[in-house]
Amino acid sequence: MSVETLIQTIPKAELHLHIEGTFEPELMFAIAQRNGIRLPYSSVEALHTAYNFSELQDFLNLYYQGMNVLLEEQDYYDLTWQYVEKIARQNVVHTEIFFDPQGHTSRGVAFETVLNGIFHALQEGERQFGISFGIILCFLRHLSEESALETLEIALPHQDKIIGIGLDSSEVGHPPAQFQKVFKRAHEAGFYCVAHAGEEGPPEYVRQALDLLNVARVDHGNRALEDPSLVQRLVDAQIPLTVCPLSNLKLCVVDDIAEHPIKTMLNHGLRVTLNSDDPAYFGGYVNENYLALANAQLIDENDIIQLAKNSFHSAFIDDARKKALLAKLDVAIVQRTDSA
Ligand code: HPA
Ligand code: ZN
Numbered sequence: 358m359s360v361e362t363l364i365q366t367i368p369k370a371e372l373h374l375h376i377e378g379t380f381e382p383e384l385m386f387a388i389a390q391r392n393g394i395r396l397p398y399s400s401v402e403a404l405h406t407a408y409n410f411s412e413l414q415d416f417l418n419l420y421y422q423g424m425n426v427l428l429e430e431q432d433y434y435d436l437t438w439q440y441v442e443k444i445a446r447q448n449v450v451h452t453e454i455f456f457d458p459q460g461h462t463s464r465g466v467a468f469e470t471v472l473n474g475i476f477h478a479l480q481e482g483e484r485q486f487g488i489s490f491g492i493i494l495c496f497l498r499h500l501s502e503e504s505a506l507e508t509l510e511i512a513l514p515h516q517d518k519i520i521g522i523g524l525d526s527s528e529v530g531h532p533p534a535q536f537q538k539v540f541k542r543a544h545e546a547g548f549y550c551v552a553h554a555g556e557e558g559p560p561e562y563v564r565q566a567l568d569l570l571n572v573a574r575v576d577h578g579n580r581a582l583e584d585p586s587l588v589q590r591l592v593d594a595q596i597p598l599t600v601c602p603l604s605n606l607k608l609c610v611v612d613d614i615a616e617h618p619i620k621t622m623l624n625h626g627l628r629v630t631l632n633s634d635d636p637a638y639f640g641g642y643v644n645e646n647y648l649a650l651a652n653a654q655l656i657d658e659n660d661i662i663q664l665a666k667n668s669f670h671s672a673f674i675d676d677a678r679k680k681a682l683l684a685k686l687d688v689a690i691v692q693r694t695d696s697a
Contacts, residue, residue, distance in 0.1 A: 378420060577605075
């Protein structure tokens with residue numbers, strides 16, 4: 358069995374995915390047209406060409422511009438449904454997706470419009486394809502903690518649809534320490550908590566996410582590798598890192614995919630998972646992220662299986678679902694050995 362087939366056939370979870378980052382240019386143009394909004398690009402190709410980033414902020418500027426065309430519940434449904442259909446073809450059996458409500462409510466779109474569109478598409482995905490899911494609300498860290506607190510208040514009546522709270526957007530200059538109050542409230546309300554840290558920000562931001570925000574997972578976490586005692590702590594506590602190789606490449610966190618630190622992470626015994634982050638902008642969904650590392654000879658078959666296992670061990674699911682997904686993975690592994 359080729360490595361491509363192995364990646365394609367094993368069941369896996371995706372744990373770091375911004376739904377607004379799955380907005381493919383074709384769908385963006387279609388929704389812009391139906392909402393009577395003009396995009397500042399003459400064509401899908403022109404938009405594609407603009408996807409050239411030298412850092413996180415370059416990408417975020419386009420990411421916020423893109424999401425501006427989303428207005429109606431149907432828009433959020435269509436966006437999410439396109440992602441669901443994509444991952445169904447990639448054997449993703451569980452997904453935990455981020456959304457950025459402040460990127461929508463600030464334009465006058467109701468929180469419920471956003472959440473219901475996303476939720477109903479994921480529900481339909483569970484019905485049709487058996488893909489379980491969780492929705493994680495992210496606060497935009499370039500905005501104030503006050504704004505995050507207001508957003509949390511709006512979210513509280515919708516806890517049946519939201520499993521967790523995260524922190525994203527421009528990292529440097531917006532340390533986790535600025536969001537202690539809102540994360541404390543989120544913990545008290547029973548949300549799982551995660552945060553982006555160590556993508557562009559220093560190891561100290563990863564420490565703050567652990568110490569001050571009490572996160573259960575760190576999104577990205579690459580720069581934790583600069584601090585051996587922090588690595589040891591992440592290993593000892595088996596705190597998952599949701600790593601996104603193609604994102605790291607496109608945002609110049611690594612200069613070349615061959616320089617991606619995945620092997621170092623695995624060798625340290627870190628609980629690493631592979632994810633696509635913003636696949637429409639970074640050139641690949643979850644399987645393409647596995648494949649990019651395999652093609653660069655950074656991960657072998659055993660690593661691929663370990664990464665898929667890690668994805669289930671790191672997911673916010675109950676023990677019964679975890680057991681079922683790990684059993685599914687075992688079946689796929691046995692079938693691979695049989696067909697070899
Ligand atoms: N980092 C920070 N914020 C984001 C990202 C990311 O990779 N993607 C979408 N918002
Ligand atoms: Zn992200």
